[in-house]
Amino acid sequence: MLYIYTGNGKGKTTAAIGQVMRSLGRGWRVCIIQLFKGKEFYGEQKMFKKLRGLDFYSFAPKHPFCFPKIKKSAVQAQCRQALIKLEKILKSKKRRNLIVLEEFNIAVRDGFMNLRELIKTISLAPDNTYILITGRGASKELIEKADLVTEMKEIKHPYRKGIRAIKGVEY
Amino acid sequence: MLYIYTGNGKGKTTAAIGQVMRSLGRGWRVCIIQLFKGKEFYGEQKMFKKLRGLDFYSFAPKHPFCFPKIKKSAVQAQCRQALIKLEKILKSKKRRNLIVLEEFNIAVRDGFMNLRELIKTISLAPDNTYILITGRGASKELIEKADLVTEMKEIKHPYRKGIRAIKGVEY
Numbered sequence: 111m112l113y114i115y116t117g118n119g120k121g122k123t124t125a126a127i128g129q130v131m132r133s134l135g136r137g138w139r140v141c142i143i144q145l146f147k148g149k150e151f152y153g154e155q156k157m158f159k160k161l162r163g164l165d166f167y168s169f170a171p172k173h174p175f176c177f178p179k180i181k182k183s184a185v186q187a188q189c190r191q192a193l194i195k196l197e198k199i200l201k202s203k204k205r206r207n208l209i210v211l212e213e214f215n216i217a218v219r220d221g222f223m224n225l226r227e228l229i230k231t232i233s234l235a236p237d238n239t240y241i242l243i244t245g246r247g248a249s250k251e252l253i254e255k256a257d258l259v260t261e262m263k264e265i266k267h268p269y270r271k272g273i274r275a276i277k278g279v280e281y
Numbered sequence: 282m283l284y285i286y287t288g289n290g291k292g293k294t295t296a297a298i299g300q301v302m303r304s305l306g307r308g309w310r311v312c313i314i315q316l317f318k319g320k321e322f323y324g325e326q327k328m329f330k331k332l333r334g335l336d337f338y339s340f341a342p343k344h345p346f347c348f349p350k351i352k353k354s355a356v357q358a359q360c361r362q363a364l365i366k367l368e369k370i371l372k373s374k375k376r377r378n379l380i381v382l383e384e385f386n387i388a389v390r391d392g393f394m395n396l397r398e399l400i401k402t403i404s405l406a407p408d409n410t411y412i413l414i415t416g417r418g419a420s421k422e423l424i425e426k427a428d429l430v431t432e433m434k435e436i437k438h439p440y441r442k443g444i445r446a447i448k449g450v451e452y
Contacts, residue, residue, distance in 0.1 A: 119431035119432065120431050121286055121293075121296035121431045122292075122296075123299065124295075124297075124300045125291075125293075125299055125433075126295075126299065127295075127299030127302050127303070128301075128302070129299075130299075131298050131302060131325045131328045132323065132324040132328075132450070132452070133450070134324070135323070135325050135326065135328045152303065152306070153302075153307040156307075157302045157305060208449070253437070256437060257437065257439045257442075257444075258291060258439055259437040260292045261290065261433075262431050263432040264431060266427060266428065268428045271428075278304045279303070279411060
């Protein structure tokens with residue numbers, strides 16, 4: 111099953127984390143492969159370490175939007191590593207019930223990850239494995255393939271009033 | 282600060298849980314007051330017990346939509362208890378940084394909770410306390426008061442294809 115959280119509003123990543131918690135509560139084995147965030151930047155990452163049944167991987171910590179000096183080719187190479195990791199996990203005997211692919215929509219949208227390769231890799235998922243992809247700008251093709259799609263739509267956000275990202279809330 | 286997650290798509294409650302995890306990761310004190318869900322039904326509830334810094338309260342476990350024999354007056358009385366609990370928490374010396382009011386939008390929409398009383402109670406929140414209200418059908422007045430509003434909009438959902446709620450995913 112393929113689930114997608116997309117849209118320009120707050121709540122995509124936090125909904126994925128909440129989904130992880132719900133699944134762990136059922137004794138599921140869960141894996142998160144995260145792009146563009148760095149291993150130590152987000153509050154939730156401090157919690158991941160404490161949770162049993164959860165494997166957490168982070169690739170391509172720096173997105174050129176925030177770090178303009180990063181070369182596109184370097185980011186592409188790191189995103190490819192993320193896909194190789196996903197392939198290994200999907201082919202492994204250690205079954206995961208839920209695999210969260212954090213910000214993979216962004217990677218495809220911004221040309222760091224090949225959509226064909228992503229689709230080919232997730233097609234390796236065994237039945238009853240849930241794959242949840244987050245990030246704004248989900249591709250039409252992924253949306254067509256998905257079983258569930260929610261658009262997190264921004265109605266209001268404090269940054270419109272000039273309030274910057276708040277530690278504990280936004281990260 | 283008042284945050285609202287509303288809309289008809291999957292992700293409101295899970296986004297609130299993810300927000301809880303992020304805030305706990307920052308050492309925040311967090312409180313969840315939940316309506317209409319029962320203490321033992323959701324996978325995430327098994328995780329709540331394991332988390333330090335989190336207080337979890339549940340009221341009005343049965344919504345008449347699912348349990349038609351429940352009297353409206355009984356649900357109203359239980360929702361009032363939830364508001365009284367919220368008032369106590371907001372007036373307490375033990376400060377909470379984040380308070381999640383799960384499905385309070387539904388309580389207002391369905392006439393189990395008085396909007397004026399809810400607004401009056403949340404206005405007691407100290408500065409720098411984040412209140413996050415979830416549930417579809419957020420009232421216009423709450424949306425106007427809010428600092429952040431995300432609409433979780435259903436684009437696709439497996440139940441449209443007749444697939445029932447899945448343990449570990451939907452609950």
